[in-house]
Amino acid sequence: MIDPVFxxxxxxxxxxxVPAVQDVTLDIPRAGVTALLGPSGSGKSTLLRCLNRxxxxxxGAHLVGRVTFDxxxxxxxxxxxxxxxxxxxxxxxxxxxxxxxxxxxxxxGPRLAGPPADLDALVEESLxxxxxxxxxxxxxxxxxxxxxxxxxxxxxIARCLAVGxxxxxxxxxxxxLDPVSTRSVETLIxxxxxxxxxxxVTHDLGQAxxxxxxxxxxxxxxxxxxxxxxxxxxxxxxxMFDAPADARTAAYLGSQDG
Amino acid sequence: xxxxxxxxxxxxxxxxxxxxxxMSVGGIRHRADLSVAAARAFVQLIAVALVIAWIFSHPEGAxxxxxxxxxxxxxxxxxxxxxxxxxxxxxxxxxxxxxGATVLIVAATGALSFTxxxxxxxxxxxxxxxxxTAILAGMRLRDDVRDNLPVFENYVALGATYRQAGQxxxxxxxxRALVPTLDQTRSAGLVTLPGAFVGMLLGGATPLQxxxxxLLVLIGLxxxxxxxxxxxxxxxxxxxxxxxxxxxxxxxxxx
Numbered sequence: 183m184i185d186p187v188f189x190x191x192x193x194x195x196x197x198x199x200v201p202a203v204q205d206v207t208l209d210i211p212r213a214g215v216t217a218l219l220g221p222s223g224s225g226k227s228t229l230l231r232c233l234n235r236x237x238x239x240x241x242g243a244h245l246v247g248r249v250t251f252d253x254x255x256x257x258x259x260x261x262x263x264x265x266x267x268x269x270x271x272x273x274x275x276x277x278x279x280x281x282x283x284x285x286x287x288x289x290x291g292p293r294l295a296g297p298p299a300d301l302d303a304l305v306e307e308s309l310x311x312x313x314x315x316x317x318x319x320x321x322x323x324x325x326x327x328x329x330x331x332x333x334x335x336x337x338x339i340a341r342c343l344a345v346g347x348x349x350x351x352x353x354x355x356x357x358x359l360d361p362v363s364t365r366s367v368e369t370l371i372x373x374x375x376x377x378x379x380x381x382x383v384t385h386d387l388g389q390a391x392x393x394x395x396x397x398x399x400x401x402x403x404x405x406x407x408x409x410x411x412x413x414x415x416x417x418x419x420x421x422m423f424d425a426p427a428d429a430r431t432a433a434y435l436g437s438q439d440g
Numbered sequence: 441x442x443x444x445x446x447x448x449x450x451x452x453x454x455x456x457x458x459x460x461x462x463m464s465v466g467g468i469r470h471r472a473d474l475s476v477a478a479a480r481a482f483v484q485l486i487a488v489a490l491v492i493a494w495i496f497s498h499p500e501g502a503x504x505x506x507x508x509x510x511x512x513x514x515x516x517x518x519x520x521x522x523x524x525x526x527x528x529x530x531x532x533x534x535x536x537x538x539x540g541a542t543v544l545i546v547a548a549t550g551a552l553s554f555t556x557x558x559x560x561x562x563x564x565x566x567x568x569x570x571x572x573t574a575i576l577a578g579m580r581l582r583d584d585v586r587d588n589l590p591v592f593e594n595y596v597a598l599g600a601t602y603r604q605a606g607q608x609x610x611x612x613x614x615x616r617a618l619v620p621t622l623d624q625t626r627s628a629g630l631v632t633l634p635g636a637f638v639g640m641l642l643g644g645a646t647p648l649q650x651x652x653x654x655l656l657v658l659i660g661l662x663x664x665x666x667x668x669x670x671x672x673x674x675x676x677x678x679x680x681x682x683x684x685x686x687x688x689x690x691x692x693x694x695x
Binding site: 264276290 | 589590591592593594595596597598599600601604608679683
């Protein structure tokens with residue numbers, strides 16, 4: 183049996199009473215990369231944003247069901263949201279450099295909790311883990327806006343690593359990147375997965391096959407009220423590609439060239 | 441200068457009637473609004489005149505009056521910003537700090553005499569300015585956060601509280617909230633004759649005296665608004681109405 187880090191039970195998320203993803207029950211294994219895969223509109227990002235309660239910031243969002251992290255209900259009244267979001271941090275689709283130096287970008291998270299003893303070392307280590315240190319070491323005190331888009335995405339990752347997370351949520355992290363930057367981020371994901379749990383949203387089959395240990399496949403389902411996402415099946419990546427249990431999975435996984 | 445109540449009444453009636461007539465001829469609606477606004481102004485100003493007249497003869501009441509004004513200003517601003525009790529506290533601090541610091545400086549330097557006649561109207565104007573700025577700064581902050589929610593989320597995802605994340609938007613929101621005052625200060629005397637200046641002249645002061653008081657008001661407002669804008673944008677909840685708190689918890693039977 184897998185050791186789940188997240189457990190979702192009968193999770194439905196609606197925006198202004200219209201369901202975006204419905205009745206999802208899913209265990210996400212600890213360590214390695216789990217990809218949430220599916221066509222647009224299948225609720226992958228919505229589901230990902232449940233895991234650190236980022237949907238709290240979405241206008242009209244409403245969640246029914248239960249989400250646990252390490253066995254604890256993340257919607258319990260006494261949950262420390264700040265602590266949750268530091269343990270379960272997030273990289274977004276569009277790279278965002280904060281309007282400050284590269285160093286300050288990475289130092290932002292650690293400083294929130296009171297600066298650590300050796301901030302310089304932490305910043306350097308985080309940039310190294312994100313594969314950016316060699317490129318920026320001379321300009322680390324320059325404005326981060328000068329970085330390329332691909333570098334900005336690795337900066338976003340370094341920023342997350344600096345807060346010492348256990349889980350990294352990644353919402354289509356390569357969608358804005360060119361093929362070279364995409365490959366470097368994919369390589370980085372594999373390296374980081376050695377010590378972190380990574381949950382990745384992607385609609386790119388090839389990417390899912392290259393980086394994910396586990397897949398959860400979502401599809402769009404329509405009823406009288408809405409078009410919403412449902413979880414079709416989940417399992418180890420190899421098994422999902424070689425022997426999908428559901429015809430919809432087979433159709434989708436066979437639809438693009440890996 | 442003397443003001444004759446009878447002649448004032450006649451002038452008001454003619455002015456109001458003419459305004460209504462012009463609107464009717466021009467086919468402009470809102471005549472009901474106009475009447476309500478005029479009636480409110482009439483009642484409020486007479487009431488305030490009576491209160492202030494009483495305070496001028498009982499100066500110890502000035503502090504109470506100003507305290508009520510500060511609370512009313514914070515309450516009004518909070519209602520406009522649809523804030524909660526914590527926001528109300530933030531706005532109280534922001535308005536009190538801005539107006540308080542300014543009045544203190546003006547009183548301490550002796551620029552205005554330490555009397556209710558001088559300090560009460562000045563303080564009232566500073567509190568009013570602080571309220572306008574607090575509303576403007578709070579609304580600008582929330583507009584900026586709403587327009588840049590993906591960036592805001594990046595801060596939150598690193599463990600920033602909503603207020604901490606909002607601080608990254610505070611400087612720009614403060615700058616934008618100060619624009620009207622800067623314009624007003626820049627154009628003083630050119631485009632309009634400001635209120636204190638007009639009032640002083642009508643009250644019989646010399647133009648130079650009127651200019652001095654008007655300068656105290658304008659430069660005082662700059663300080664008021666700087667302080668109030670900075671504090672408001674750093675202390676109020678930066679999220680637009682309902683966001684961040686509106687996600688219902690899982691239904692009890694879901695567990």
